[in-house]
Amino acid sequence: MSVLLELRGVAARDPARLGGVDLSLGAGETLGLAGRHGAGKTTLGRLIARLDPLGAGRIALSGAEIGHLAPADFARHPLRPAVQMVLADAARSLPPGQSIARTLEETRVRLGVAGEGAGAMAAAGFDPALAARRPAALSQGQAVRAAMARALIARPGLLILDESLAALDASARAEVLLALRRWQEETGAALILIGHDMGLMRLACPRIAILEAGRIVETGATAAVLGAPRHAATRALCGAERG
Amino acid sequence: MTLLMAEAVDLRLPGRPGAVLDRATLAVGAGEIVALIGESGSGKSLLARAASGFLPQGARIGGALRVCGVAIPDAGPARGWSTLRGRMVAHLFQDARRHLHPALTIARQIAQVAARHGTRADLPEAAIAAALPGALSAGQCQIAALALALATPARLILADEPTAHLDPPAAAAVLARLRARAAQGAGVLLITHDLALGLGAADRVAVIHAGQIVETAPAAGWRPRHPYAAALMRAMPALAPDLGALRPVPGRMPVPGDAGLHACRFAPRCPRAGAVCGTTPPPVRATGPGATVACHDPEAAG
């Protein structure tokens, strides 16, 4: 398996939010980033997606250094489509004044991707009948899936979901998980799931990294880490679930 | 005493041809936590709003709804909602921030409520108590709203997704406080779409689909009998052995207020549906102590 993503000593501008993090991800892998509220998982996800400037460290995507570029500059970089993120506030990330179909098509054209939107919508589990609507006319769950479709239309090699599934019902969540799995199998893309739902992590992510106070405190095969947690933070996440 | 008693309650909203709640029967007694579980749009929040009077103008309630023994007709309780809200009933809204006073710190708001009712209130952690709602995250607002609700002497607590924005340790803390309050004699209606959460936190569960309550049962060791409840169970990540075993519920839930729905609103998607399911409302059968199923299929009733 080739290495898709490599992080060395990555820290945010405010080191308290995220200190030195080392991480690597292979092509086609699925990784869970779990932790308590404020542990740094969203911060790390945003740094990987190049939405925030790095405070320190290096990020390499498919061997190319991308960490040093400012977010506004990376927007026009050829590797921009390769890493996409579905934000925690997905519904508010969609342009409010136009239909979903228009947003998808514009994104596709701007990023120079061939094909059309139907595949991205299917992969996100977004009902094409809703594509003519504007974001305000969608339910929370539908908006999340529209935002996912927008990320997928870029044909990314790496997709990051930030608590995106939390807004969905159990059934919708199941649909999306299965659709994502199929998409990964077809495209060979890697997936990072950020969240704190251990049931979801156990099911969807073979590998997991636990964050606490801006650092990775435990990492490894999900079954092993959750089955025999060594760090207090991991125990807090698992134990609390069993209630 | 039964703090919330809904018997065959229909709820109609202005502008919607159909009933958004259809013959809903549910009871919450003192000292227990009942989880009302349903997808978004299933009407679970509306049932809570009917019990605290936060319905749109022109809403009509059929059947019998009683809150802390007080009858609730369309126009609200005879002596007005102010006699019930805060004193007997507390409602925790899904959108917690919008229901907090924007210009007072949390500590002030809690102190005001405690002073009005003569109760002693527990403040949340300092970071939350000293802040204005605008400076708090969604999860912190939920914690603040819970503290406010628990500062009232209310005996019926309607908690709508109280842990939605919280990580596991914070969610566990919220549920523990609700449990403690129930132990003091309150009744809690815990509304959520998360079946795993409901099963873990509640004494009894009730499953609602498109405005109809399809099954109620004690939470401990529950094996779902109704086809919809069983399908929900199969869609839950926490309960599935692996990704391959996950089964989304096929099709889409009908919108409760629409016209022309089947008598049993799950019938179009139900693997065990028969002709009678479209025309005749399913009978509510008891399947054990505190357990009911609304289904025509004799197998469901066991």
Next chain:
Amino acid sequence: MAERAGPVLLGLIAALALGGAFLGLDPLTTDVGHALAAPSPAHPMGTDHLGRDVLARVIAAARLDLGIAAAASVAAALGGTLAGALAGLAGGRAGRLAARGADLILVFPVYLLALVIVLAMGNGVGAVIVATAVVNLPYFLRIAAAVAAAGRAGPRVDAARMAGMGRAEIVRRVVWPDLWPLILTQGAVTMGWAMLNAAGLSFIGIGVAPPAAEWGIMLAEGARHAAAGAWWVAAAPLGALVATAWACHATAEAIRARMVRA
């Protein structure tokens, strides 16, 4: 329906003001023999202390007052929006500097500041326009700075960047669509205030001078005679001012209701 009352009234007033030039009314000729005549068919709003037809003066004044207000509002909008947008997009020191500048203008008592500017520039319509524009500029600056700052961060901007939008396109697609309805609304509000500012300056004798027909001047003259019983000399310009100011604000509300997304 009620929402249209404002713009309709404003349109009527503007039409009357512009069309008034062609109606053959005479606001300037004096006729001291018929001074302070009560309203009658010949003079629907009576005559003032110099025998001039009050109605003719009210309509002529509408042209002047609306003209001053419009010019000042446009100047304030252009200047304030540009400065605010640049400051908001730049952020950091520039942003803070602009905000402090706006605050400085707002902190000054309005008439004091206007007085200083008019006296520095010399009495006249031009000075009034500049003074009124300066006094109203901060409102546009603040709005533009706030909206532009939102164009630096937030979920819309993140998604736009991931979709390959560069800085210029983000300004065009994310900032501008949110900005212009707010500026338009503020523009209508400012029209109302600018008119009151200009009339207020003339009322205290600054800016536009008699014998020009201007509502502030007419109010000042009329106030003297109201005590003697000639209520129409002050009531007419007062009514016109109030009606126009209300129409401007109602128009602003109509714009906001239609165009500004919640």
